[in-house]
Amino acid sequence: MRGLVLPAFAIAFWEGVGQARLIQSDMMSRPSEIAWAAFAALRDGSMLLATGQTIATALVGLLIGSAIGISLGAWFGLSSLAGRLSTIAVELFRPIPSVALIPIAMLVFGFGFGMGISIVAFACMWPALIITQTAVREVPRELMEVARGLELKWGSRLFHIVLPDVVPDLFTALRLGAGISLIVAVTVEITANPLGLGYALVVAQETLHPATMYAYLVWIGLMGWVLNAGLLQAQKRWFGRWSSAA
Amino acid sequence: MTMGRISETLGGIAVVLALLGLWSLVTAFGLVSPVFLPPVGDILRALVDLAEDGSLARAVIGTGGRMLLGFGLASLVGCGLGLLTGLSLRARAYVEPSLEFLRPLPASAIIPVAVMFLGLTKTMIFSVIVFGSLWPILLATIQGIRSVEPRLFEMARTMELSHRTVIVSIVLPGALPDIFAGLRLAMTVSLILAVVTEMMSGEPGLGATILQAARSFRSPELFAGVFMLGAIGFCTSTAMEVAQRYLLRWRF
Amino acid sequence: MKAALRHDMRQPEVAARPPILSLDKVGLSVPLPSGRLDILDNVSLDVRDGEFLSIIGGSGCGKTTLLRLVGGLSVPTSGKITFEGAAVDRPSRKRAVVFQDYTKALLPWRTVAGNVKLALTSGRSPPETHEATIERLLRQVGLLDAADRFPRQLSGGMQQRLQIARCLALEPRMLLMDEPFGALDAITRQNLQDEVSRLASETGMTVIFITHDIEEAVYLGDRVVAMEGRPGRISAVLDIDLPRPRNQLTTREDEKFLCYRHELFKYLPRAH
Numbered sequence: 001m002r003g004l005v006l007p008a009f010a011i012a013f014w015e016g017v018g019q020a021r022l023i024q025s026d027m028m029s030r031p032s033e034i035a036w037a038a039f040a041a042l043r044d045g046s047m048l049l050a051t052g053q054t055i056a057t058a059l060v061g062l063l064i065g066s067a068i069g070i071s072l073g074a075w076f077g078l079s080s081l082a083g084r085l086s087t088i089a090v091e092l093f094r095p096i097p098s099v100a101l102i103p104i105a106m107l108v109f110g111f112g113f114g115m116g117i118s119i120v121a122f123a124c125m126w127p128a129l130i131i132t133q134t135a136v137r138e139v140p141r142e143l144m145e146v147a148r149g150l151e152l153k154w155g156s157r158l159f160h161i162v163l164p165d166v167v168p169d170l171f172t173a174l175r176l177g178a179g180i181s182l183i184v185a186v187t188v189e190i191t192a193n194p195l196g197l198g199y200a201l202v203v204a205q206e207t208l209h210p211a212t213m214y215a216y217l218v219w220i221g222l223m224g225w226v227l228n229a230g231l232l233q234a235q236k237r238w239f240g241r242w243s244s245a246a
Numbered sequence: 247m248t249m250g251r252i253s254e255t256l257g258g259i260a261v262v263l264a265l266l267g268l269w270s271l272v273t274a275f276g277l278v279s280p281v282f283l284p285p286v287g288d289i290l291r292a293l294v295d296l297a298e299d300g301s302l303a304r305a306v307i308g309t310g311g312r313m314l315l316g317f318g319l320a321s322l323v324g325c326g327l328g329l330l331t332g333l334s335l336r337a338r339a340y341v342e343p344s345l346e347f348l349r350p351l352p353a354s355a356i357i358p359v360a361v362m363f364l365g366l367t368k369t370m371i372f373s374v375i376v377f378g379s380l381w382p383i384l385l386a387t388i389q390g391i392r393s394v395e396p397r398l399f400e401m402a403r404t405m406e407l408s409h410r411t412v413i414v415s416i417v418l419p420g421a422l423p424d425i426f427a428g429l430r431l432a433m434t435v436s437l438i439l440a441v442v443t444e445m446m447s448g449e450p451g452l453g454a455t456i457l458q459a460a461r462s463f464r465s466p467e468l469f470a471g472v473f474m475l476g477a478i479g480f481c482t483s484t485a486m487e488v489a490q491r492y493l494l495r496w497r498f
Numbered sequence: 499m500k501a502a503l504r505h506d507m508r509q510p511e512v513a514a515r516p517p518i519l520s521l522d523k524v525g526l527s528v529p530l531p532s533g534r535l536d537i538l539d540n541v542s543l544d545v546r547d548g549e550f551l552s553i554i555g556g557s558g559c560g561k562t563t564l565l566r567l568v569g570g571l572s573v574p575t576s577g578k579i580t581f582e583g584a585a586v587d588r589p590s591r592k593r594a595v596v597f598q599d600y601t602k603a604l605l606p607w608r609t610v611a612g613n614v615k616l617a618l619t620s621g622r623s624p625p626e627t628h629e630a631t632i633e634r635l636l637r638q639v640g641l642l643d644a645a646d647r648f649p650r651q652l653s654g655g656m657q658q659r660l661q662i663a664r665c666l667a668l669e670p671r672m673l674l675m676d677e678p679f680g681a682l683d684a685i686t687r688q689n690l691q692d693e694v695s696r697l698a699s700e701t702g703m704t705v706i707f708i709t710h711d712i713e714e715a716v717y718l719g720d721r722v723v724a725m726e727g728r729p730g731r732i733s734a735v736l737d738i739d740l741p742r743p744r745n746q747l748t749t750r751e752d753e754k755f756l757c758y759r760h761e762l763f764k765y766l767p768r769a770h
Contacts, residue, residue, distance in 0.1 A: 003343025027362050088258030089265060095479030097434070099441050100453075100472045103460030107468075108282045183352040190354050191442050192457075198355070205358035213362065217355055224350030397602040400571055404589040405668060407620045415616060419607040496607040496648045 029211040038215035054196035058181035061120025069128025077136025098123035124177040135169035292466035308451035316375030328387025353378030366447035379432040386428020390421025517544035524577035536729035552719030556767035560730025594665035617667035655686035724765035
């Protein structure tokens with residue numbers, strides 16, 4: 001409960017200072033004004049539309065990026081040769097900041113969902129790849145011995161032995177990817193893409209509507225927090241007893 | 247280096263060359279428009295041109311310099327604040343929940359706010375980089391302090407160690423693994439924020455360069471710039487890796 | 499008789515000196531939602547200077563708590579603890595503690611020598627002498643060859659020896675050891691028993707040694723205190739009249755050894 005003291009105090013203080021006109025500034029907004037702006041944005045649907053756009057971008061990008069990342073990671077994990085040969089290539093491409101690809105995406109896709117999705121996919125691909133590769137590689141030797149002993153074929157081996165051992169880590173990859181996808185989607189929107197929450201944030205700032213801007217800021221933070229907390233809970237509930245992949 | 251490692255490295259390089267070869271094939275056969283995927287040769291030539299007239303160096307120093315300075319300041323402030331907060335159980339109880347809430351917030355979301363207050367200036371860029379990189383370090387420091395083995399504090403009491411000794415010899419080294427993780431994360435954040443703020447403000451740097459190149463459809467220059475950004479990312483993360491391996495060698 | 503049998507430097511009048519440590523009706527109880535829980539009740543004990551005191555008891559009888567109270571890590575809720583005439587209310591370098599979980603009590607990021615050095619840096623000896631002291635101590639516990647290794651690279655026995663070396667660097671008057679050899683294999687345990695015994699007689703330190711192993715307690719101690727029950731109480735104090743230096747083979751076959759062992763067996767809890 002003590003954790004609420006600081007924010008509660010900060011909000012109360014901020015509101016009080018604003019109400020008493022102690023600080024006169026057209027760049028600061030009182031919490032009450034921010035709440036009001038949020039309410040207005042929700043009511044006229046603009047906030048919900050922007051949220052939908054960002055979520056769509058993030059989700060599709062996450063799915064595409066994770067699919068590619070998990071596939072490659074599984075390959076590199078199962079085949080140690082592929083894993084060792086691909087290391088250099090991966091280490092060369094991975095450090096490219098996803099935002100650096102914005103201009104390329106702009107050329108290829110123009111403004112719109114394509115730009116956002118492609119960059120989110122690039123960003124989400126790498127953690128998925130690495131986590132999957134490590135998870136598959138570290139499937140306990142004994143399990144693989146069992147598989148060989150039972151003379152399971154490749155597909156069966158994959159499905160019945162490797163997959164269950166690896167699923168909690170896959171979920172971790174998705175959870176991390178979800179966080180990244182949201183952050184990257186918003187970043188792309190702030191930088192260049194004229195849709196979604198990031199763009200709404202920038203528009204509010206450029207049209208001199210500080211209260212709306214802060215409202216979107218809080219909203220974005222809230223969404224990120226809810227998403228992260230929700231996924232953590234889901235992981236604990238579904239995989240808590242399974243393994244300690246967290 | 248064993249034979250195995252050497253051949254592995256050569257194999258890895260061969261894979262990269264093969265990918266570049268594939269790239270060249272695709273561009274040679276015109277399968278993709280050169281605007282989307284310029285030939286490797288053009289990119290190299292653009293790189294050389296930019297290097298020759300000094301604009302590459304300026305751009306790299308601009309982006310890299312801002313990133314490193316911002317990161318450096320954020321490290322000091324983040325560690326310092328993290329130490330102050332982390333060492334006090336009471337401070338932690340009040341502050342940690344708020345920090346946890348701020349953790350998933352995209353650092354870039356702070357940019358419009360900063361622009362509102364500071365305009366599209368160098369100060370805005372620097373402030374954004376520092377502010378954005380600060381949080382991962384702060385959080386990591388607090389987490390690191392929390393993870394220090396409690397038995398060590400009892401041991402310190404029985405040896406009547408001074409507060410200073412406890413902090414320098416026990417808390418900081420014990421928290422270092424987590425702090426390092428935070429530093430590496432902050433490093434990537436600082437690069438991202440440097441690029442984004444440059445794109446938005448037009449301040450000279452790689453971010454502005456590649457955006458300009460894209461707008462003028464000068465793809466080789468664009469890709470050259472992206473390559474340089476990747477190089478910066480690679481060098482900084484490798485440097486961190488090396489530093490980590492030395493400082494944390496006691497773990498292995 | 500006892501004093502004359504000891505092969506150490508102490509005077510025969512040692513028994514007449516005031517005790518170095520005195521526990522007077524010491525008790526510890528902790529608050530619980532349902533009331534209070536007594537962990538220790540009415541423990542009184544005098545420990546003589548230079549004595550090797552073993553404390554045995556089943557788990558939960560409070561012997562670790564007792565050690566922590568003597569070490570100053572906790573404070574009794576009733577009664578008084580006096581060390582060298584002064585009340586014990588906080589930890590002190592003079593009462594060095596050897597923890598049971600040695601891995602957690604060593605600094606993983608410092609070498610063997612570095613760990614010992616930590617104990618020296620907060621002491622009063624001049625820095626120039628540190629290196630020589632570290633070398634001497636490491637040689638004393640047999641870790642000189644491992645001086646540049648990290649704790650992670652040491653075996654359990656070596657880690658425990660490192661902890662002992664570090665405690666010796668504090669130049670304590672008393673060594674408090676909490677089941678120090680419990681997690682080690684039998685051979686290492688025997689070696690370390692002899693080492694601690696030797697170190698104690700060489701330095702004249704008082705040692706309070708907690709163990710659940712009767713034979714270890716008898717083998718090492720000048721006296722054995724048996725504790726039992728919840729709350730913890732002293733149920734017996736036995737003087738151990740065995741020749742020193744002790745020997746793993748001959749001492750353990752000594753008739754008196756077996757008698758003591760037999761006697762103390764009564765005070766350990768039965769397995770149900």
